[in-house]
Amino acid sequence: MQEKQSHISNETWEKLLVQLVYVQANSPYYQRLFKEVGFDTHQANAFTFLNLPLTHKKNLATSNDDFIAVESQDIIEYVTTSGTLGNPVTFALNESDLQRLAINEEQSFNLVGVDKKDVVQITTTLDKRFIAGLAYFLGLRKIGAGIIRVGAGSPALQWDSIQRFKPTYLVVVPSFLIQLAKYAEANEIDIHKSSIKGAICIGEALRDENNQFNTLGKKIKSLWDLELFSTYASTEMCTAFTECKEHLGLHVPENLIFTEILDEDGEEVKPGEVGELVVTTLGVETMPLVRYATGDLVKKMKTSCDCGKGSALISSVLGRKQQLIKYKGTSIYPQQIVQLMMELPEIEEYQIQVTSNELDTDKLTIVIPKEASESLQHKLKEILKANLRVTPVLELLPLAEIKASIFPEGSRKPVRFLDLRKA
């Protein structure tokens, strides 16, 4: 039990306690929870803190308003989570939270090496109730760099902006870089002569659990040799984790967030092991979270960073805890299959489906267009078998039918993974 508190230093505990005192005084949700479990900041220590129940996404969804710890008149920004798994949750920020966000992104850009002389093109959404684009904007304002707010989509406008304003960095969803490269090729733009030096990549992982480029990362590098910086962030955490120029993992901004990486039994994993990221936000006023289970699986990295910044490093997100598939005795994440499918771009669309079979174990199916040739199907089976060690069932359906299932009306993201398992 002593071991459990040993990874919290006195300095960290002091920062945590400040946040816990604030939360106990202001957050209706945590006031109730602390009372229920007999936790009181007057007598708390690192050990009692590490025994607090985790907060889950479903708590946020069912008690959304109880998480708000400021007067409504002080709220400035209203945003929602992306709602990949169920209904989106509301998040709100006050002036102090927006400033905290700016500090976070200023630190992130410092890690990347962006300074006042740089011009950064933001190719991600700045509105639509998203927080990320705004956060980048605020961070760049603090640095004093030039900013081009193109927003999402429109390769033509992106390239026009690159040629017109000569940005040095892009803030971008990595798969969009592929689209940009293809547009350039089709329109006789020499990407190798562009002003872009690097890309701050959001929303998709570029590296695998060994910190090597995954299929997406390799594909981008083969088309366009940019310096790629991985990041990891979420609306709930109100915090972004960013890779520095050493590319050894994502730096944890320890002044803004306390992180735990927990195994199935709720114990901190060892360096080199994978577990669920659990966070306690520091300095968040409007919707502070205490021991929030992100559902994201990350690896605790072994090395401290060569850049000398001193903070802990975590891997990119390797999968979602809820999406883990147990298939024929093997653990598989949909993300692994998504990566493998990129090796066969000839397969125009696909959907990964998981259902419960008669024995209540998982049945894994990949639906592909029936237009796919037999040799292509064979190739896919070989790739899956070689990389997953098991072969999912292939189901052949008309392309139009698959498309309808991937892009249902009202969905903000394509449904690449359909989870039909019994709850």
Ligand SMILES: [Zn+2]
């Ligand atoms: Zn570093």
